[in-house]
Amino acid sequence: MAWDPGFETAFHPKTVAIVGVSRQPHFFDFVSHLQNAGYEGHIFPINPKADGEVHRGCRFYRDLVSVPEPIDLVIVSTPRETVPAVLEDCVAANARNVHIFTAGFKEVGDARGKELEEQVVEIARRGGLRIVGPNCMGLHVPASRITTWEDIDPQSGPVAFVSQSGGHAGALVRDGGRFGIGFSKVISFGNATVLDSTDFLEYLATDPETRLICMYLEGVKDGSKFTAMVRNINKEKPVIVWKGGLTESGSRAVASHTGSLGGEREVWDAFYKQTGAVRVGSLEEVLDVTMAFLYLRPPRSRSTALIGAGGGNSVAGADICARAGLDLPTLTEATLTELGSFIPPEGTIIRNPLDIGVVLMDINMLLRSLDPIAADPLIDSIIFALPLGMVPRGLRDQLAPDSPMAVLGDVFQRLRQGIMDSLVGFHRDHVSRKPIVVVLQGSAGGFAPGQQEEIQQELLQAGIPVYFSLERASRAMARLIQYHEFHGALR
């Protein structure tokens, strides 16, 4: 169908009816999930066998037409055989925004599933129902505190996620916070039987709360419509697209999951080429790339400086950056001279990548290298790779040659504060010109469990994205640059 603006109410519903609420404690008790999320509207559990009873403070109704208020959103979680009757009830109650959680339709592959799915389409068409699903988790809107997941701490933000997998949607929402990512609307839409990705795109294109659109797709109904829309929207709001099932095994899995037609790899290659949509291939890449888009101003070119420690690490790092599509140009003579004025030549490598080697003992030397490199006209972004395993050991010896294990905590704290302060200060001075990302590499060394994550949060709050591997950081940065190259924004 085309986008029906009437569905907009479903994103901030005053009333939600849930059909198929069990009287027993149940894993998918959407009443409790909404309540735990802090939803403040009215909830109407529907169950013909429980009419008049009370569940978690909400009165059961026998059916939708009995509900005494207009219903902004219906969630259906009854067995598949009953779904057509529930939809007829929706039509009769004029409750037109419907999320069908129930699975067991065309994705199962049996005749009955197909038949039921056709009935869903027919009733929706006849009754004007705007249906999300079936076989999906539906809507998650932190600002309205609506969700179908339990225990999700809703964090609002400018990112929309349109996903044909409820699992991926839940995982992104759960992990988003650690990456500094908040959400405007998350839509898990399963079989895409009525509302499809293009419908949601049409809405999100003009949604003022959405600045960036991520998608997980298994198939698309109208390829040319989808391509044209993405090409258009992607100019204003970056569209990050993960297509699942591009291998033969994956394509077979798609058929069983949402019953979508997987589509040929070549078709999708052409899609990315024509639209400039950001290509990603895993959930972690969605997180990595989204963080880069949210936190980094676009670098002016692919020319990056890598600052790190260790000769072998520098070789590996150069390989990784090159494979990701970043350039590591030679620094200018002026920069090399400036660096050489305070970095000794032995055991270090003064070039790009910069290897401050054993000098890591002096963390100030590492940080002092930031300014001259940022001033180099050939460099447009910086990756600062901290090898966690090495730093604390070096510093420990410098500060406390014969220190017992007991003092380690202190030293790490001092080290940490020094690094944080310098990086945050550098970022504040250079934010408009040379974007910087931090990579926390290798084993956690002497850091206590959870301390790496604390560092990540602290730097993120200062506006610096933090990655736990150079692969992930360089790939995310390259995707950001490619996006702006496509739109001709780079020099």
Next chain:
Amino acid sequence: MAWDPGFETAFHPKTVAIVGVSRQPHFFDFVSHLQNAGYEGHIFPINPKADGEVHRGCRFYRDLVSVPEPIDLVIVSTPRETVPAVLEDCVAANARNVHIFTAGFKEVGDARGKELEEQVVEIARRGGLRIVGPNCMGLHVPASRITTWEDIDPQSGPVAFVSQSGGHAGALVRDGGRFGIGFSKVISFGNATVLDSTDFLEYLATDPETRLICMYLEGVKDGSKFTAMVRNINKEKPVIVWKGGLTESGSRAVASHTGSLGGEREVWDAFYKQTGAVRVGSLEEVLDVTMAFLYLRPPRSRSTALIGAGGGNSVAGADICARAGLDLPTLTEATLTELGSFIPPEGTIIRNPLDIGVVLMDINMLLRSLDPIAADPLIDSIIFALPLGMVPRGLRDQLAPDSPMAVLGDVFQRLRQGIMDSLVGFHRDHVSRKPIVVVLQGSAGGFAPGQQEEIQQELLQAGIPVYFSLERASRAMARLIQYHEFHGALR
């Protein structure tokens, strides 16, 4: 040079002389590193300015010839200008096994560095010195408790690592324990000025303590000799080779690091093809693949079953396995029927990958699927992917519908024990036929910090490799299979 058996003493030296020990506390105090590692031989610190003084219980000598015992290993860490004189002292003292830690030779790129390196070669040839380095960390032999790293907990085992980067060698040794990897000999050999990778290969080929050889190389002096040796050794002992600097940026970094000639990508492609050496491209891949070789019997083919949770996860998982080079064949009718007898059809996908979806609440169902799948004649290995974020949530609700946060710890422990017991039991029953690996996926969910690592250790001790991403698990398994395919061992 050709391999000189005289060097063997250096791997279990009764005496070590260290030239250039500072009287001040210093980051690279090899005396204290040896002592901390529990080395039980005699240590002779050498420093002409400190003759007769005592450092950490060891008497300083003015030079090597003054040392009253035969010296099995000399470690040189004096400034580069003094190295030729120290080597002459080695010759005079008949101390022929030498590790030159000092950097600043041909890798610096200046005329003086080149000249000094030529002097090293000349003295070594004339005096019959067997030199590791310069510009390297030298030898790490847990059984002899010799090491040049501080605070390394030496774990003995059948893995040798020959590395042109001391940083990579140190990182592998530090992280090896977590992957259940112990070492026979780790050799960081830097510029490879005298002893080269082929020398160490020649020794390790017949070393009874070494069953598996890992290498990090930046360049090779005699390509055809190296290729012939690896082809030969690789038949008996798997040779895992990481070549650094295969990109243009990486190749430039190699020149500054060890002054090696990087070599063309095509040459290395041919090397892997001719020798059947296991190709890896990062430190984490060395760890992943080594763990697979140590813990898994070779699967009989690429046909793998993926057991996991979530429809989107299954699509992503199928894509990941296919990209790694694994096949996910359709299960036989008998297996599907058996699985269908206890797994309900709605919200699950009974195929390969097996998606037990929301049924995850019943962890027993997940584990019960192991036996029928292992019995399927089309399946030769199993990847059991536990989505950590989902499991505890599901189980928590099932066991304690209204539990306060306080009881969570208990539930996780019960869940954990159930999983562990079943997996370990399954592995015991099937170890000889169908290898299994476990993947702990996604965010840690309700697990406490460090708990994932505990699970990993517990399963490893039962002989089951554990990975934290499906990418890494499937790639490692594919490398193991490729190795045995090359040697014609698969059906």
